[in-house]
Amino acid sequence: MLSSLTLVRRMEKTKPPGLATKMMNQLFPRRMELYVLGFGGYSVVFHWVKQGHHHQGGFFRTASGHVRWFQVLFGLVALVSALRSWFLRYTSYAAAVAERTDSLEAKKQEARRQHRKLKKADARFRTRHDQPCDPASITLKFPIIQRVPYAHGGFFGAAPYLLNDPKWTVILRTLMPRVYIDISRRAARASSPHQLILWAENNPVCAAYGVIHDLRKTGRLPNIEWDVFLHPILVDRLELSLDERTRYCQHQGLSVLSLPVDDACLTYDQRSTLDSYDSKIAAQTIDLVNNMLIAHGSLSQLVLEQTGFGKFYNFVSIKKTSPTLGGGFTARTWLQCFAEALLMGMDQNEHDSKMDSGLTSSTDSHDKTVEKFKRKIFRPTYWTEILARATSYKVRSVPPTSAAIQSNNKTASQPSTANPSTNSPPFPFTSRPSTLTESLSIVRRVTGCSNALGIVFDLKSRHVSQRVWARVVDAMRQAGLRVEGIGSFNVSEITNLSRFTMQPVREVVFFHSAGDLQEACNMGLIKMGASVFFNAGSLIAEPQGFGETLWSGYSSRKFKDEYKLLPFAECKSRKEDDGVENSTVNKVKVTSTLEDYKNRYGLHIGLYCQEFATDHDALKIIVDYVNCNQHIVDLGLSWGGFNGTTTRGIKPTWWEPSDGMWKQRYAGTPWDTNQFPPISKDNGALKNE
Structure with a gap:
């Protein structure tokens, strides 16, 4: 036998298959060869035995002298197939070896290119971190938001602070190298806050950075928003299975709901079938959840999703899009990366004081810090060691200033006061997490909370039935997630979705503006007691129009000084001397207000804004309004950054104010002050009751 070294040398000298071999592979596939060889050989042998070679006419001719073309054709094909098999005996193995060699070489070249890109990205971040950086130069303070229902965009407003932290940039480099390379170019150019924030939407590393900051500052585990797309093929497969179950239940006279049926009223056959x-x-639901895409999508992709055409093409397009441009990750990958980032971030015990501020000192040597952390991360036993240390992490005590926040936030889960190492068993695994359950187990252990993570779904997939979404919600809850709400901009997809879930879930309706909420109420689309969110920028009046800006000139300071609340946002019961600035109650005699619709419909109202398009002055007005009118905005303000701080440098332009609306101002409807909540003629009840 040949030695392994000789065999490898011969494999390296073999050439890739030539043109003749490729043509044979195209004309006669392997499966077709077996069929033809078997059938043709059988036909030849059958006629040989039946007629015999001694009969008159021979093998390929009949007794009357006619040619047996059928036998001739299949005999030739069988001969060609046999020759092809003999030929491929000597070429197929060489072709496979050549293909494998080419793939390995391509992987090596790709690894070299990736290494060169990472070196350039490291140089860009080294230049950024070595520059003197005063925390006050990039942050601005605003009043603490009393109620934050969830972190809008998954803490993407904290992205500028993450990029200024050398340790967290190394974590980003380790877990998401492609994102690290893409964002290094923007960080090197000292881009605007708009570009430094928008890339981090639905980013798991940035979400872990914000969760650790909030956990240490306020002692609570915040809720996070997920923009989700479902795989259309897996949705159709699940729909077919649900339809089959529904038809069987209807045929047997059982409940057609997707919930489990009471076993007491079932026979043995019915129980087995169900x-x-x-x-x-x-099983199909778990597969759907694992492949669920957490991404926002671009404007064109969202428009195509609304039409309902090309859903699979659109899903694949979003999946292939870079995460910095609206793409994303599957739920399993997102939670795995999130859990690993939490572990790596909480393991930095010597840098706790720097984590609290969200910034690092510019006097630290970037090379020394980064290289030391790299050597620590890339040790073979790193994950075993870090998982073993996860039981000793302790949440820092809550500062006295955050007690009011903690008492007002009803949806956040409180961490366990006991040491997790004393009441928690060791991890059942010692390697990196690979499933949803393993990832959430790490999150629970690191945070010390009984419930792993609170999620608010923003449904981006359209034309999906409520029972499919209910299955997704139940599967996520069974995996250990807290699904605090499920929302959509389409009212019909959300209303009464809880009837299909195991336990009720908060149904949230999103709107672009307060005028959209008013229009939906007047059309009878909003039910009593509904939970709604709209952009807080729609409460602020635009200081200048486009024509006025061209005529009188643009002034950023003038924009900010003229910010004021619109009349419908004010509370009618407030007095003139309530102490709130920009009050417009006395300027308008009779107008419909947001308070009228809240009282008539019993709404639970919350606000959100685009953090990268909200300057400090507009944010201060919004936060003051939310804190002073909690009887109206009872759900609070969904803020995607650190509570109490925002990024410096966000300012209006001559074509667009920075009031938080951004592009939603073109999709939203303005408030009609002459339109009041609809009431019936007899008893004043709502039309849609």
Whole structure:
């Protein structure tokens, strides 16, 4: 036998398949060769035995002298197939080896290119971190928001602070090298806050950075927003299984709901059939959840999703899009990266004081800090060691100034006061997490909270039935997530979704502006007690129009000084001397207000804004309004950055104010002050009750 070294040398000398081999592979695929060889050989042998070679006419001719073309054709094909098999015996192995060699070489070249890009990105961040950086030069303070229902965009407003922290840039480099390379170019150019914030939407590393900051500052685990797309093929497969189960239940006279049926009223055959359906649906739901895409998508992709055409093409397009441009990750990948970032971030015990401020001192040597952390991360036993240390992490005590925030936030879970190492068993695994359950187990251990993570879904996939979304919600809850709400800009996809879930879930309706909420109420689309969110920028009047700006000139300071609340945002019951600036109650005699619609419909109202398009002055007005009118805005303000701080440098332009609306001002409807909540003629009840 040949030695392994000789065999490898011969494999390296073999040439890739030539043109003749490729043509043979195209004309006669392997499966077709087996069929033709078997059928043709059988036909030849059958006629040989049946007629015999001694009969008159020979093998390829009949007794009357006619040619047996069928035998001739299949005989030739069988001969060609046999020759092809003999030929490929000596070339197929060489072709496979050549293909493998080419793929390995391509991977090596790609690794070299990736290494060169990472070196350039390291140089860009080294230049950024070595520059003198005063925390006050990039941050601005605003009043603490009393109620924050969830972190809008997954803490993407904290991205500028992450980019100024050498340790967290190394974590980003380790877990997401492509994102690290893309964002290094923007960081090197000292881009505007708009570009330094928008890339981090739905980013798991940035979300972990914000969660650790909030956990140490306020002692609570915040809720995070997920923009989700479902795989259309997996959705259709689950729909077919649910339809089959529904038809069976209708045929047997059972409940058609997707919830488990009471076993007491079932026969043995019915129970067995339903168990098979439920196990099949559960497996398909898990597959759907694992491949669920957490991404926002670009404007064109969102418009195409609204139409309902090309859903699979659109899903693949979003999946291939860079995460810095609206793309994203599957739920399994997101949670895995999030858990690993939490572990690596909480393991930096010697830098706790720097983590509290969200910034690092510019006097630290970038090379020394980064190289030391790199050597620590890339040790073979790093993950085993860090998982073993995860039981000793302790949440810092809550500062006295945050007690009011902690008491007012009803949806956040409180961490356990006991040491997690004393009441928690060791990890059942010692390597990096690979499933949702393992990732959430790490999150629970690191944070010390009984519930892993609170999620608010923003449904981006359209034309998906409520029972499919209900299955997704139940599967995420069974995995250990707290689904605090599920929302959409389409009212019909959200209303009464809780009837399909195991436990009720908060149904949230998103709007671009307060005028959209008013219009939906007047059309009878909003039910009593609904939870709604709209952009807080729609409460602020635009200081200048486009024509006025061209005529009188643009002034950024003038924009900010003229910010004021619109009349419908004010509370009618407030007095003139309530102490709130920019009050417009006395300027308008009779107008419809947001308070009228809240009282008539019993709404639970919350606000959000685009953090990268909200300057400090507009944010101060919004926060003051939310804190002073909690009886109206009872759900609070969803802020995607650190509570109490915003990024310096956000300012209006001559074509667009920085009031938080951004592009949503072109999609939203303005408030109609002459339109009041609809009431019936007899008893004043709502039309849609």
